[in-house]
Amino acid sequence: MVLKRIMPCLLFDGSALVKTVRFKNPRYVGDPINAIKIYNEKEVDELVMLDINASREKRRPKFDLIRDCASECFMPFSYGGGVASLDDFARLYKIGVEKVIVNTRCLTDPGLVREATRQYGSTSVVGAADYRKGLFGSQQVYSASGARTRRSLQEHCRFLADDLGVGELLLYSVDRDGTWSGYDLPTIREIAGAVTVPLIACGGAGNVAHLRQVLDETAANAAAVGSMAVYQKQGMGVLINFPQRQLIIDED
Amino acid sequence: MIAIVDYDMGNVASVANMLKRVGAPESVLTRDPDVLRRADKVILPGVGAFDKGMRNLAEFGLLEALNEAVIERRVPILGICLGMHLLTKSSEEGQLDGLGWIDAQTVRFRFPENSGLKVPHIGWNYVEARRGNPLIPAGKRSRFYFVHGYYVTCNREEDTIGMASYGFDFACAVNHDNVFGVQFHPEKSHRFGMALLDGFVRL
Numbered sequence: 001m002v003l004k005r006i007m008p009c010l011l012f013d014g015s016a017l018v019k020t021v022r023f024k025n026p027r028y029v030g031d032p033i034n035a036i037k038i039y040n041e042k043e044v045d046e047l048v049m050l051d052i053n054a055s056r057e058k059r060r061p062k063f064d065l066i067r068d069c070a071s072e073c074f075m076p077f078s079y080g081g082g083v084a085s086l087d088d089f090a091r092l093y094k095i096g097v098e099k100v101i102v103n104t105r106c107l108t109d110p111g112l113v114r115e116a117t118r119q120y121g122s123t124s125v126v127g128a129a130d131y132r133k134g135l136f137g138s139q140q141v142y143s144a145s146g147a148r149t150r151r152s153l154q155e156h157c158r159f160l161a162d163d164l165g166v167g168e169l170l171l172y173s174v175d176r177d178g179t180w181s182g183y184d185l186p187t188i189r190e191i192a193g194a195v196t197v198p199l200i201a202c203g204g205a206g207n208v209a210h211l212r213q214v215l216d217e218t219a220a221n222a223a224a225v226g227s228m229a230v231y232q233k234q235g236m237g238v239l240i241n242f243p244q245r246q247l248i249i250d251e252d
Numbered sequence: 253m254i255a256i257v258d259y260d261m262g263n264v265a266s267v268a269n270m271l272k273r274v275g276a277p278e279s280v281l282t283r284d285p286d287v288l289r290r291a292d293k294v295i296l297p298g299v300g301a302f303d304k305g306m307r308n309l310a311e312f313g314l315l316e317a318l319n320e321a322v323i324e325r326r327v328p329i330l331g332i333c334l335g336m337h338l339l340t341k342s343s344e345e346g347q348l349d350g351l352g353w354i355d356a357q358t359v360r361f362r363f364p365e366n367s368g369l370k371v372p373h374i375g376w377n378y379v380e381a382r383r384g385n386p387l388i389p390a391g392k393r394s395r396f397y398f399v400h401g402y403y404v405t406c407n408r409e410e411d412t413i414g415m416a417s418y419g420f421d422f423a424c425a426v427n428h429d430n431v432f433g434v435q436f437h438p439e440k441s442h443r444f445g446m447a448l449l450d451g452f453v454r455l
Contacts, residue, residue: 002375002418003395043442045376071265074273076397076440093299096263098399098440123374123399167370196368 004215004249005045005222008229008242009172009202010035012051012081014062019230021178023130023144026052029230032065035240036072039229042242046076048101048170048200048224050128054082055104055145063091070096080128080170084109089116093124101170103128106156107147110164117165126200127166129157131187132174139187142174153187154194161195169195170224173203178227180206180234183214192219200224206234211248223248254279254453255291257318259308261298261334266439267449271295274450285317293328293452294321296335297439299399302358303346305334322353328430328455329353336426336433337402345402353431356406356423363419372401373418379425379436379444385413386451387432388425394444396436398424403435 010032011018017035018026029035032049039047049069054061061082070077079092080101092100100120102113106127117125131153134140139153149156160166171191173184183204192199201214202224214223225242232239256267258281271279279295280287288294296318298305309315321327331339340350343358350358363369377398381390388394396416403422406412414425414434424435432452438445 002373002377005376040442067263067265070263071269073266074270074440074442074445076399076437094262096266121372121401123370123372167374 002221006211006243006245006248007044007046007048007200007222007224008039009048009050009224009226010229011226012049014051014053014057014059017230018052019178019227020052023174023177029238030240032069033072035230036069038240039242040072040074043245044075044242045245046078046222047073048078048080050101051079051081052144060084061088061092063095066092066097067095078126080126084112086112086115086119089120093120099124099126099168101126101128102166103130104143104145104147106160106164107143107149113164113166117167122165122167125166126168126170127160127164128170128172129153129160130172130174154191157191157195161197166197168198168200170200170202176204179204180227182206182210183223185214185218188214188218188220198222202226208243208247211243215248253277253291254293254295255288256281256295256297257288257314258283259298259305259312259314261300261305261308264297267295267297267332270439270446270449271453274446274453276449276453283312283314285313288314288317288321291321291327293330293455294318295330295332296338297332298334298338300334301345302334302337302343302350302402303348305338306346306348306350309338318351322431326430328452329432330452331433332439333400333435333437336404336435339426339431339433340404343402354404354406354411354426354428354433355408356404356411356426358402358404360402361419367419369419372399374399377416377418377436379414379416382412382415382425383410385425385427386455387427387434387448388414389447394447396424396438396441396444398436400435404433
């Protein structure tokens with residue numbers, strides 16, 4: 001049995017942590033190392049950090065900073081952003097990243113992702129799918145780096161799991177990002193029912209009830225939290241914090 | 253002084269950070285045999301393939317110093333993850349002999365396709381103490397982070413000090429005399445890991 005997880009999803013802009021609303025208006029929220037020290041105290045199950053500018057700027061991951069983050073983490077650490085070669089994967093694992101998250105490359109260079117899951121094992125690679133409501137109301141794959149696909153969201157998620165072999169999916173709702181309005185349960189249910197790999201739901205967490213809801217009422221194995229982990233409350237100032245696991249997961 | 257063996261098998265800095273956090277006396281990341289000769293305790297962490305781990309220990313000239321510390325001076329040693337596997341006699345993952353300080357072998361998880369159980373076993377899982385031991389408290393549910401495709405089977409039942417369940421119950425913590433090994437990552441397991449490392453530091 002593997003236990004359910006709750007985790008902060010931190011966004012990194014290349015120099016500091018930021019938080020977005022619907023993937024826009026990044027606002028400075030602090031320094032990653034300081035944040036990690038606080039998440040250690042809060043005993044978060046895992047930490048996700050996404051460099052949201054690396055692929056857009058065609059920049060490499062900031063390896064030195066990532067190494068410092070991994071060294072500081074008393075919990076497993078997953079990183080995504082700008083991973084462009086097998087060598088990048090190898091380097092990230094070596095400096096202490098448990099799981100490498102890929103998003104853009106699944107669209108632009110699926111062969112690389114396939115080779116990475118083959119070489120490093122599917123559980124070391126997480127496929128991220130960002131999505132938002134399209135013109136005709138259906139949920140569509142969205143890529144901040146501008147890459148496109150004709151696949152529907154469900155087809156794309158199956159492609160990541162079945163064809164590319166990623167061991168886990170990070171399903172991130174652009175429309176819910178930074179809105180504190182709750183997880184997109186219908187889409188999470190649909191995708192969790194369509195793939196066999198564990199799913200991390202992301203986007204919309206605004207309170208403890210939202211987290212309970214997504215873990216109790218859908219087959220998601222993990223819930224990632226953005227705004228709630230970096231702000232006091234909606235519309236209020238920065239406060240690195242995290243809800244207690246016992247309030248959300250009963251099995252303890 | 254606690255020597256944390258840094259033999260190019262992953263980033264082991266979080267082990268040092270957590271030792272500092274539990275107030276351990278001086279600990280050093282090292283691949284210097286002379287430092288191992290002076291160590292009061294040794295931690296052998298590591299992630300990666302079995303043969304590569306054994307080969308790196310040999311290439312850095314650490315085997316003799318490790319043997320001297322563990323066998324002659326009877327210094328407590330803690331193997332973590334791959335480090336635990338290296339304490340056994342052999343592994344299905346490789347051809348080379350292990351250090352052989354625990355009478356055990358390392359074997360691969362095998363599950364039927366339809367079991368829904370994936371290899372490697374990855375994630376947080378409960379650990380139950382098997383007998384009185386300084387690392388895992390009895391009667392409490394401790395939670396640890398695991399990532400492994402291979403596990404250890406002991407030939408002497410009394411060497412198992414902790415069990416976890418993944419498809420079946422397996423030994424996730426072992427001890428014989430001054431030699432300790434844990435399958436999970438205490439350095440990635442918050443207060444549960446701190447309690448374990450603290451127990452080791454106090455030996």
